[in-house]
Amino acid sequence: xxxxxxxxxxxxxxxxxxxxxxxxxxxxxxxxxxxxxxxxxxxxxxxxxxxxxxxxxxxxxxxxxxxxxxxxxxxxxxxxxxxxxxxxxxxxxxxxxxxxxxxxxxxxxxxxxxxxxxxxxxxxxxxxxxxxxxxxxxxxxxxxxxxxxxxxxxxxxxxxxxxxxxxxxxxxxxxxxxxxxxxxxxxxxxxxxxxxxxxxxxxxxxxxxxxxxxxxxxxxxxxxxxxxxxxxxxxxxxxxxxxxxxxxxxxxxxxxxxxxxxxxxxxxxxxxxxxxxxxxxxxxxxxxxxxxxxxxxxxxxxxxxxxxxxxxxxxxxxxxxxxxxxxxxxxxxxxxxxxxxxxxxxxxxxxxxxxxxxxxxxxxxxxxxxxxxxxxxxxxxxxxxxxxxxxxxxxxxxxxxxxxxxxxxxxxxxxxxxxxxxxxxxxxxxxxxxxxxxxxxxxxxxxxxxxxxxxxxxxxxxxxxxxxx
Amino acid sequence: xxxxxxxxxxxxxxxxxxxxxxxxxxxxxxxxxxxxxxxxxxxxxxxxxxxxxxxxxxxxxxxxxxxxxxxxxxxxxxxxxxxxxxxxxxxxxxxxxxxxxxxxxxxxxxxxxxxxxxxxxxxxxxxxxxxxxxxxxxxxxxxxxxxxxxxxxxxxxxxxxxxxxxxxxxxxxxxxxxxxxxxxxxxxxxxxxxxxxxxxxxxxxxxxxxxxxxxxxxxxxxxxxxxxxxxxxxxxxxxxxxxxxxxxxxxxxxxxxxxxxxxxxxxxxxxxxxxxxxxxxxxxxxxxxxxxxxxxxxxxxxxxxxxxxxxxxxxxxxxxxxxxxxxxxxxxxxxxxxxxxxxxxxxxxxxxxxxxxxxxxxxxxxxxxxxxxxxxxxxxxxxxxxxxxxxxxxxxxxxxxxxxxxxxxxxxxxxxxxxxxxxxxxxxxxxxxxxxxxxxxxxxxxxxxxxxxxxxxxxxxxxxxxxxxxxx
Numbered sequence: 026x027x028x029x030x031x032x033x034x035x036x037x038x039x040x041x042x043x044x045x046x047x048x049x050x051x052x053x054x055x056x057x058x059x060x061x062x063x064x065x066x067x068x069x070x071x072x073x074x075x076x077x078x079x080x081x082x083x084x085x086x087x088x089x090x091x092x093x094x095x096x097x098x099x100x101x102x103x104x105x106x107x108x109x110x111x112x113x114x115x116x117x118x119x120x121x122x123x124x125x126x127x128x129x130x131x132x133x134x135x136x137x138x139x140x141x142x143x144x145x146x147x148x149x150x151x152x153x154x155x156x157x158x159x160x161x162x163x164x165x166x167x168x169x170x171x172x173x174x175x176x177x178x179x180x181x182x183x184x185x186x187x188x189x190x191x192x193x194x195x196x197x198x199x200x201x202x203x204x205x206x207x208x209x210x211x212x213x214x215x216x217x218x219x220x221x222x223x224x225x226x227x228x229x230x231x232x233x234x235x236x237x238x239x240x241x242x243x244x245x246x247x248x249x250x251x252x253x254x255x256x257x258x259x260x261x262x263x264x265x266x267x268x269x270x271x272x273x274x275x276x277x278x279x280x281x282x283x284x285x286x287x288x289x290x291x292x293x294x295x296x297x298x299x300x301x302x303x304x305x306x307x308x309x310x311x312x313x314x315x316x317x318x319x320x321x322x323x324x325x326x327x328x329x330x331x332x333x334x335x336x337x338x339x340x341x342x343x344x345x346x347x348x349x350x351x352x353x354x355x356x357x358x359x360x361x362x363x364x365x366x367x368x369x370x371x372x373x374x375x376x377x378x379x380x381x382x383x384x385x386x387x388x389x390x391x392x393x394x395x396x397x398x399x400x401x402x403x404x405x406x407x408x409x410x411x412x413x414x415x416x417x418x419x420x421x422x423x424x425x426x427x428x429x430x431x432x433x434x435x436x437x438x439x440x441x442x443x444x445x446x447x448x449x450x451x452x453x454x455x456x457x458x459x460x461x462x463x464x465x466x467x468x469x470x471x472x473x474x475x476x477x478x479x480x481x482x483x484x485x486x487x488x489x490x491x492x493x494x
Numbered sequence: 495x496x497x498x499x500x501x502x503x504x505x506x507x508x509x510x511x512x513x514x515x516x517x518x519x520x521x522x523x524x525x526x527x528x529x530x531x532x533x534x535x536x537x538x539x540x541x542x543x544x545x546x547x548x549x550x551x552x553x554x555x556x557x558x559x560x561x562x563x564x565x566x567x568x569x570x571x572x573x574x575x576x577x578x579x580x581x582x583x584x585x586x587x588x589x590x591x592x593x594x595x596x597x598x599x600x601x602x603x604x605x606x607x608x609x610x611x612x613x614x615x616x617x618x619x620x621x622x623x624x625x626x627x628x629x630x631x632x633x634x635x636x637x638x639x640x641x642x643x644x645x646x647x648x649x650x651x652x653x654x655x656x657x658x659x660x661x662x663x664x665x666x667x668x669x670x671x672x673x674x675x676x677x678x679x680x681x682x683x684x685x686x687x688x689x690x691x692x693x694x695x696x697x698x699x700x701x702x703x704x705x706x707x708x709x710x711x712x713x714x715x716x717x718x719x720x721x722x723x724x725x726x727x728x729x730x731x732x733x734x735x736x737x738x739x740x741x742x743x744x745x746x747x748x749x750x751x752x753x754x755x756x757x758x759x760x761x762x763x764x765x766x767x768x769x770x771x772x773x774x775x776x777x778x779x780x781x782x783x784x785x786x787x788x789x790x791x792x793x794x795x796x797x798x799x800x801x802x803x804x805x806x807x808x809x810x811x812x813x814x815x816x817x818x819x820x821x822x823x824x825x826x827x828x829x830x831x832x833x834x835x836x837x838x839x840x841x842x843x844x845x846x847x848x849x850x851x852x853x854x855x856x857x858x859x860x861x862x863x864x865x866x867x868x869x870x871x872x873x874x875x876x877x878x879x880x881x882x883x884x885x886x887x888x889x890x891x892x893x894x895x896x897x898x899x900x901x902x903x904x905x906x907x908x909x910x911x912x913x914x915x916x917x918x919x920x921x922x923x924x925x926x927x928x929x930x931x932x933x934x935x936x937x938x939x940x941x942x943x944x945x946x947x948x949x950x951x952x953x954x955x956x957x958x959x960x961x962x963x964x965x966x
Contacts, residue, residue: 027612028680029637031604031628032619033514034587035866036642036681039895040617042927043678050607051600052620052628053510054536054559060623067630068653403599410602440627441602 059439059474062481066436069484071318079313079321079337080413080432083377086312088189088305089238091181093225095218097173099190100161104134108158110169110370111328112343116147116155120329122204122365125456126168127155129206133214134172140206159326159335162311163190164303164370167202167452168329175214176222180241180304187311189304193217193225196294198459203452204365205459216286220279224287228273239269241305246418248298249379249429254387255302256371256380257394257448257463262298267291303370306377313337313432318487320480321413322433325376325445325468329368329452332468336435336476338483344476346469351451353394353464363461365454372447378416378431381446381465382408386421394448394465404446405430411437411445435480438473500530502566503573504550509561510536512619514862515587516561522583528571533564534580604628608635617680618667619643625668626650633657633665640680640720641667644855648729651722655733664737669855670720671698671865672894674705677716682865684894685925689714691796692742692775694735696721696755699829699892700782700789702921703948704754707793709923710946711805717742723830726758732766743773750776752796754789754831757781784842788835788949807947809954811938813886813915816958820885820914823955824878825849826871828864832890832919836952840888843956849888850874865897868904879912885959886915888951891937893922893930902933906940916941917955919948 030037031050040047055063066072096102107130109123119127124147131143136152146153158165165171169192177190195213199205232239244265251261267288274284291297310323319337326333333343348366355363374380384391385405388398396404405421408430415428433445444467451462511519516534523532531548535541537556545552550564563580567573601607604616608631616632618625622645632639633654641654646668658665666673672695673680677688684702686709693715695701701718708715719738726732735753742751751773758766758781770777778799780792787795794804823840825847827833833851840847852864852871864871871889878884889909891901909916918937922930934944945951 026614026678027610028614028678029604029607029616029632030619031607031616032642033512033862033866035514036617036619036896039683040678040680042895045678048607048610049600050604050628051602052512052624053602054621055624055627057557057559060627064623064626064647064650067627068650068657073634406599410606436627437603437605443602 053442056439056442056470056474059477062477063436063439065481065484066320066477069318071487072320075316075318075338076321076413076432076434079316079319082312082316083309083432084416084418086182086309087240087242088180088308089183090178090229090241090301091233091238092179093176093222093229094179095173095222096171096175096177099177099179100163102171102173104173105136105153106173107153107155108161108163108165108169108171109155109328110158110165110167110368111326112331112333112345113157114155114328114330116150118330120365120368121454121456122368122452122458123168123329125204125206126170126201128456129201129210129214130170130172132206132211134174157326158370159324162188164307164373165192165202166194166299166303166371167369167450168204169370170201174218176218176225178301178304180301180308181238182308182312187308189308189311191300191304193221194294194297194300197296200459203450203459204456206457220283221287221290224274224277224279224284225270227277227279228270231273231277232270239266241301242418244298245302245305245379249383249386249419250422252387252389254380254383254390254448256299256374257450258295258387258390259298259302260295262302263291263295266298266301299371302379303373306373306379309377310373315340318484320435322376322435325372325447326370327367327372329365332367332472334468334472334476336480339476339479342479344472344479346472349466349469351449351464351466353451353462355462356460359453359461363453363458364451367449367466368452369449371449375445375447376433378412378429379419381448383419383421383429384446384448385424393463396465407443408446410441411443435473435476439477442470444468444470499569500566501569502550502564504552504562504564506537506553506556507561507563510559511561511584511587514866517862517867519580519583519587523565523576523580526576526579528568529565529576530568531566533562535562536560537562604631605635608632608637613637615640615675615680617642622646622668626654629654629665630657633661633663636661636663638664639666640670640673641665641722642670642681643667644669648724651724652730655730659733659737664719664741665734666720667722670722672701672718673720674715674718679895682892682894682896683718684709684921684923685927686923687714688716688747690747690749690800691715692717692745692748692751694719694721694738694742694751694753696723696725696735697831699921700754700831702829702892702894703789703832704752704780704793706921706923706946707790707807708796710807711793711797711802713797713800713802716747717745726755726762726766728759728761732758732762735766736769739770739773739777743775748775750778750796750799752778752780752792754780754792755782757783757786782831782835784838788839790947790949807945807950809950810934810944811942813917813943813958814913814941815915816885816960817882817914820883821846821959822883823847823849823886823888823959824881824884825888826874826878827851827890828853828871829890829892829921830854832921832948835948836888836955839949839952840956843953845956845959865892868898868901872904872908875908875912879914884914886917886955887912888917888955890919890921890948891933893920893926893928893933895927897928899928901928902936906936909937909942910940915958916943917951917958918942918944919951920944920946921948
């Protein structure tokens with residue numbers, strides 16, 4: 026028999042002295058002021074079963090790539106409507122890279138000729154509107170700006186018909202999502218709109234209609250065993266996608282030079298698959314939404330100013346705090362002073378248990394984010410302390426094929442003080458800069474007690490409603 | 495706040511260790527060369543008060559999650575050396591598996607520590623406000639739980655026990671000090687031989703008194719299931735008692751079950767009696783209170799039931815003379831039920847008394863139980879000794895797993911310094927890690943009269959204080 030001891034070591038010593046094995050919990054006080062809310066939720070009759078349901082719902086989803094369409098068609102996005110990453114944001118509070126991306130988007134849509142002229146447009150706010158990607162069934166990496174003309178991956182849960190969306194990945198360096206808006210950024214985006222989008226539309230449609238839509242979840246399963254953690258490393262996933270799509274791209278009927286350019290672009294962009302991993306994670310997490318009593322996190326997202334989370338038990342409410350600056354490595358001459366606070370919806374990968382949570386499976390990139398291989402193993406193990414379960418599909422070979430830590434529990438974060446570990450890229454603070462580095466970041470700690478307090482409030486309301494006076 | 499010839503050093507560290515562990519660290523630090531006073535503690539409200547009483551200034555903005563290292567040194571002491579000693583003492587606390595490269599870090603919650611297939615019990619002794627959270631983890635993992643923590647809100651206790659009842663699990667506690675599970679002692683438990691008696695106890699020290707008396711009479715006990723002092727209240731409704739009775743009834747080795755408790759609430763009594771009557775194993779009630787048999791009488795009733803002879807309960811040593819003019823029995827107890835029992839007996843004898851339970855929730859908030867930390871009792875003992883109204887001092891020393899390793903070491907000198915007679919109950923067995931006989935000998939040598947029966951000790955104290963002779 027093994028006794029679990031939580032609290033005074035003295036009591037564990039007394040049991041060990043009787044030749045009995047003791048598993049000692051390394052208990053610490055919870056985040057300040059959370060004791061009462063934690064107890065309320067621990068004793069909430071709905072919580073355990075609701076969390077099991079939420080986790081199972083998330084783990085049960087497989088995401089398929091069913092289409093590639095312009096945002097105007099896929100989302101009904103109108104001229105002047107801009108989507109952005111993270112929780113809701115105004116132009117006034119937007120950071121440099123977010124502004125730069127919006128300016129590039131305005132120029133791409135032809136609202137202005139020169140991106141610099143878009144500043145006045147957004148300041149007046151009359152002909153434009155901002156809305157989170159998350160509110161439109163979409164996720165956007167980094168600034169996450171989506172305009173009507175951008176082509177979108179369309180992912181579907183075939184069992185329910187639910188869909189999620191994400192734009193096409195532009196590559197690294199000076200790109201819109203990192204806040205760059207120079208001529209080369211717009212040239213690339215126009216080529217993606219004119220050539221890449223239509224070629225992918227035809228190829229994805231042809232694959233779908235011949236052998237069935239590509240199973241993105243299955244590619245994620247494989248890439249996690251090939252050294253990708255699907256946030257900062259997507260190399261294997263990208264090449265597997267290309268393997269599945271290239272025959273249909275070749276036979277798409279497009280100009281062979283365009284097809285060759287599209288193949289070259291996708292193959293050379295190690296992050297191309299990120300924009301499929303993200304909506305696949307979102308599709309799975311959406312299945313857990315609106316589970317009354319569940320304390321599971323269903324979204325973590327940053328807009329460059331605020332970091333927000335949503336939980337399964339609190340509907341559409343965002344719990345936000347200031348986004349942090351990542352710690353990691355900088356490109357070229359850039360340093361910490363050049364980095365913008367955390368930005369992007371890509372933390373949806375960590376929310377679903379990959380990215381930083383699956384760091385152990387991606388030793389090849391530990392240096393990119395300023396870590397070591399032992400750090401990576403320890404990080405994944407640590408994330409199991411704050412998650413509800415393991416993903417039976419997504420396993421980590423070096424951890425003896427243990428499933429990835431899945432379903433972040435707000436209660437467990439507040440109890441342990443262990444914050445979700447996110448792998449991320451860093452955008453330059455000044456609009457127009459682009460990427461300056463990559464590293465590791467965590468959410469601001471205070472947003473978890475905020476979410477906890479709301480969950481506990483709802484629990485007390487249910488309790489009051491069910492108690493006869 | 496240093497005085498001439500001394501200097502103070504106060505630092506705040508972002509670290510955590512439990513109060514018992516820090517007590518050991520503080521003691522180690524106090525023994526270092528050049529240290530006049532040392533306190534290493536988490537900055538809880540209570541500990542900050544203690545530090546301030548010790549003339550240490552705790553920096554503003556220090557939270558209960560911070561550790562304070564406060565030192566008062568002689569002018570020529572080597573601060574670095576002392577800090578090194580403190581660091582070593584703190585480092586020696588960390589016995590968890592290596593947290594180094596790729597190694598397994600210890601689990602941080604009961605939920606994650608309970609994921610193994612093993613279904614052994616969970617012992618919870620975190621601060622009361624956090625105890626229910628860990629206990630729920632245990633129950634959800636399908637494990638029984640012993641809640642040693644006190645200061646757990648009643649509503650949380652009720653909710654926990656309902657969850658347990660729905661799953662056929664047992665919640666022992668809160669404020670459960672003692673359990674023996676098929677011979678394995680949890681919390682404070684005396685080392686006894688296995689035997690036919692099973693105890694269900696709403697009182698930890700009550701159970702220990704019963705255990706040790708039966709041990710003396712040669713009767714073994716394999717099971718003690720604690721249920722917490724409030725289990726038989728109207729609010730809790732005996733939920734844990736019922737489950738404990740069911741468990742012991744199902745144990746083939748148990749031929750008699752003893753239920754030790756205050757009398758249950760009226761609404762619970764009938765229900766529980768009906769439940770106990772329907773069981774295959776006889777259940778003997780040992781309900782404590784005014785006008786009811788005491789624990790020693792309960793032990794004797796068990797012996798009668800088993801057809802065993804009742805031995806004389808030993809008394810060691812003899813006491814000093816009562817000081818002239820003094821008439822009050824002053825009791826300083828670590829065991830709550832033992833204090834309560836002594837109070838009833840002394841009051842029934844018509845003797846003036848002041849008998850304190852130092853393990854009471856109000857006195858233990860933010861600090862260790864007096865069975866672990868003797869500081870509080872030693873302080874109070876000095877005051878009691880100096881009071882001319884003190885006719886006799888009544889104490890308990892509870893031995894067993896988990897309890898202080900050598901209570902007589904500090905208590906005997908204090909006893910020797912008391913002018914009034916001192917009567918002590920030693921609740922222990924010969925096999926207890928502290929060595930009962932050694933403890934008794936050093937208390938006797940210090941001038942105390944030592945009993946194994948607390949009721950006997952209380953009667954003796956009442957007698958010395960000049961009350962009416964006890965008639966049983």
